Amino acid sequence: MASTVIDLASVRSICQQCGIYNLCMPIGLERGDIDQLDEIIKRRRPIAKGEHLYRAGEDFSSIYALRSGSVKTYLNHVSGVEHVIGFKLPGDLLGLSGISGSHYTNSAIALETSSVCEIPFTQLEDLCQEIHGLQHHIMEIMSREIQEDHEKIAVCHKLPAEARLASILLTLSDRFHHRGYSATEFNLSMSRSDIANMLGLAVETISRLFTHFEEEGLLTADRKHIKLLDIKRLSEIVQTA
Amino acid sequence: MASTVIDLASVRSICQQCGIYNLCMPIGLERGDIDQLDEIIKRRRPIAKGEHLYRAGEDFSSIYALRSGSVKTYLNHVSGVEHVIGFKLPGDLLGLSGISGSHYTNSAIALETSSVCEIPFTQLEDLCQEIHGLQHHIMEIMSREIQEDHEKIAVCHKLPAEARLASILLTLSDRFHHRGYSATEFNLSMSRSDIANMLGLAVETISRLFTHFEEEGLLTADRKHIKLLDIKRLSEIVQTA
DNA sequence: CGCCCTCTTGAATTAAGTCAAATAATGTGG
DNA sequence: CCACATTATTTGACTTAATTCAAGAGGGCG
Numbered sequence: 308m309a310s311t312v313i314d315l316a317s318v319r320s321i322c323q324q325c326g327i328y329n330l331c332m333p334i335g336l337e338r339g340d341i342d343q344l345d346e347i348i349k350r351r352r353p354i355a356k357g358e359h360l361y362r363a364g365e366d367f368s369s370i371y372a373l374r375s376g377s378v379k380t381y382l383n384h385v386s387g388v389e390h391v392i393g394f395k396l397p398g399d400l401l402g403l404s405g406i407s408g409s410h411y412t413n414s415a416i417a418l419e420t421s422s423v424c425e426i427p428f429t430q431l432e433d434l435c436q437e438i439h440g441l442q443h444h445i446m447e448i449m450s451r452e453i454q455e456d457h458e459k460i461a462v463c464h465k466l467p468a469e470a471r472l473a474s475i476l477l478t479l480s481d482r483f484h485h486r487g488y489s490a491t492e493f494n495l496s497m498s499r500s501d502i503a504n505m506l507g508l509a510v511e512t513i514s515r516l517f518t519h520f521e522e523e524g525l526l527t528a529d530r531k532h533i534k535l536l537d538i539k540r541l542s543e544i545v546q547t548a
Numbered sequence: 549m550a551s552t553v554i555d556l557a558s559v560r561s562i563c564q565q566c567g568i569y570n571l572c573m574p575i576g577l578e579r580g581d582i583d584q585l586d587e588i589i590k591r592r593r594p595i596a597k598g599e600h601l602y603r604a605g606e607d608f609s610s611i612y613a614l615r616s617g618s619v620k621t622y623l624n625h626v627s628g629v630e631h632v633i634g635f636k637l638p639g640d641l642l643g644l645s646g647i648s649g650s651h652y653t654n655s656a657i658a659l660e661t662s663s664v665c666e667i668p669f670t671q672l673e674d675l676c677q678e679i680h681g682l683q684h685h686i687m688e689i690m691s692r693e694i695q696e697d698h699e700k701i702a703v704c705h706k707l708p709a710e711a712r713l714a715s716i717l718l719t720l721s722d723r724f725h726h727r728g729y730s731a732t733e734f735n736l737s738m739s740r741s742d743i744a745n746m747l748g749l750a751v752e753t754i755s756r757l758f759t760h761f762e763e764e765g766l767l768t769a770d771r772k773h774i775k776l777l778d779i780k781r782l783s784e785i786v787q788t789a
Numbered sequence: 790c791g792c793c794c795t796c797t798t799g800a801a802t803t804a805a806g807t808c809a810a811a812t813a814a815t816g817t818g819g
Numbered sequence: 820c821c822a823c824a825t826t827a828t829t830t831g832a833c834t835t836a837a838t839t840c841a842a843g844a845g846g847g848c849g
Contacts, residue, residue, distance in 0.1 A: 382698060382699070382702045384702065384787075384789075385786075385787040386787060386788060386789065388706065390701070390702035390705050390706065391705075392698050392701055392702070403690075403691055403694055404691055404692075404694040404695040404698060405691070406687050406688055406690075406691035407688040407689070407691035407692040407695060408692075408695075412695045412698065413698060432680075432683065432684060432687070435683060436677065436680055436683065439673075439677055442673065442676060442677065442683060443673060445687070446647050446673070446686065446687070446690065447647055447648040448648070449644075449647075449687065449690040449691070449694065450644055450645055450646070450647035450648035450690070451645075451648040451649075452694050453644055453645040453690065453693055453694055453697060454645040454648060454649075454653045456694060456697035456698065456700075456701065457623060457633050457645060457653065457654060457697065458623070459697075459701050460631070460633055460697065460700050460701055460704065461623045461625065461631035461633070463701065463704045463705055463748060464631050464632075464704060464745065464746075464747075464748035465629065465631065465745075465748055504705070504706075505705075506705075507704060507705035507706055545626075546625075546626040546627060547627060548625075548627065
C-alpha cells in the first residue's frame with residue numbers, strides 16, 4: 308500500500324530532516340546507515356532551563372546529541388564549588404567522558420529550553436561494528452573534544468583576563484557561524500558568572516571587561532545580546548597576550 | 549618444525565610480554581586478538597631526551613603507546629609561547645587529538661630517553677572493526693583522556709597555586725602507583741618550569757611552593773627526587789581550596 | 790508591582806608575577 | 820677527567836593584575 312511507504316519514509320531518517328544532523332553525524336553515511344542510526348536514537352521531550360540532562364556519578368548508558376538550545380557542563384569540586392567545563396551548542400555530543408567508567412563524570416544542565424537525541428551507547432557501539440564510517444566518526448568527534456579541551460587548558464593557563472574573554476567570545480562566534488548563524492551577533496545563554504567560572508575569573512572582572520571592550524569599540528553587550536564590532540582587534544588581544 | 553613454532557611464539561605477542569600492555573591495551577582481549585594487534589604495531593628506536601615524537605601540524609597517521617620514559621605534550625600559542633598540556637607516562641597513548649583533522653594538534657617531546665610503539669591508525673581502525681573489544685577499548689581510552697582533561701581545566705580555573713601544585717603531585721603519585729611504582733617516592737622528569745607552565749604559574753612560584761611544602765613537612769624535594777611525606781594533608785590542601 | 794537575582798561599579802586588598810641576582814647543576818670541549 | 824659555559828633553580832624585593840568586599844542599579848519573573 309502506498310500509505311505504508313509514505314509512513315516509513317516519514318518515520319525514518321528523522322536524522323536527515325534534522326537541520327544539524329551533519330554536525331553530529333557523519334556526512335559520508337549512506338542512506339541505509341542513517342536509517343539504522345535513526346532506529347536506535349530516542350527522542351526526548353524538551354529539557355527546561357535549569358533541568359539536568361545528567362549528573363556526575365549517575366550510571367552512564369547513553370550519550371546525547373544536542374538538537375536545540377544550549378547546555379552547560381561542569382564538575383563539582385570536593386569543596387562544593389562548581390567548575391564550568393564548557394558550553395554545548397546544537398550538534399554537539401554530550402556525555403562522552405562517561406564511556407570509560409560507566410558513570411557520567413560531569414553534570415550537564417540546560418541553559419535554556421533545549422532538546423536532545425539520546426543515543427544508547429551499547430547500541431551505538433554495535434552499530435559502529437557494522438558501519439565503518441560511523442566508528443570513524445565517533446572517534447573523530449572524541450578526538451575533536453580532546454583537541455578543544457587542550458585549547459581550553461592552554462587559554463586558562465597564562466592568558467590575561469582580557470585575552471580569555473576575547474578568546475571565548477571568538478570561539479562562540481566561530482561555533483555559531485559554523486552552525487549557520489551570525490558570527491558577529493548572538494545571544495549568550497550563559498550568565499556572566501558562568502563565563503567567569505569557565506575562564507577562571509571573578510564575575511566582577513568579566514563585567515568590567517565587557518564595559519571596557521564596549522568603551523574600546525570592540526563590541527556592544529546589551530545584557531545577553533552581543534555584537535562583535537571588531538573581530539580583528541579581538542583576535543589580536545588573544546594573540547598578543 | 550619445532551623451531552618454527554618457537555620462533556612464532558617469540559615474534560608474536562610482544563604486547564603480552566610488555567610490562568605495561570594491560571595499561572594501553574584491553575585486558576579482555578583474546579590471545580589471537582592480541583596477536584593481530586601485535587602485527588600492526590611498529591616498534592620504534594628509542595627516542596632521546598629532547599627529541600620530538602611528533603609536532604603540531606605534521607600529518608597524522610599513527611598514535612603512539614608510550615612504553616618507557618616520559619613525554620611532554622604542548623601547544624604553541626600564536627605568540628610563540630609554549631603551553632604545556634600534560635605529561636605522559638608508560639602505558640599512555642599519544643596523538644589521539646590528531647584523529648579528527650589528519651594533523652597532530654599538539655607536539656610531543658621526550659623528557660628523558662623513551663620508547664614507544666607506533667600504531668598506524670587506519671590499520672587500528674580496521675582491526676577495531678573486527679574486534680569489538682578493541683573498538684570499545686579505544687573509545688574508553690579516549691573517554692578517559694577527555695575526563696582527565698576536564699579535571700585539568702577545573703584545577704587551573706580557580707585553585708590557588710598551593711592547591712595546583714599539590715594536585716599535580718598527587719595525580720603523578722596516583723599514576724606512578726597505578727604502574728606499580730611507589731606512590732610516595734618518585735623522580736620528576738620534567739623541569740620546574742614545565743610544571744609551572746602546565747599549572748599556569750611562574751617558575752618562581754613553584755620553587756617557593758616546594759620550599760614551603762618542605763618547611764611544612766609535607767614532602768622533601770631534592771632536585772627532581774620527590775618524597776611525599778604527608779599525602780593526607782596534601783589532599784586537604786587540594787580539597788579545602 | 791515588587792521582590793529577587795544578576796550585573797555593574799568603586800575602593801581596598803592580596804596572591805602571584807616580574808625583575809634581579811646568587812647559587813647549583815648539567816653538559817661540553819679540550 | 821677537569822674547567823668553563825650554559826641552563827635550571829632558588830631567594831628576595833617590589834609591582835601589579837585580578838580578587839574581594841561593599842553597595843547600588845537594572846531586569847525579569849511570580
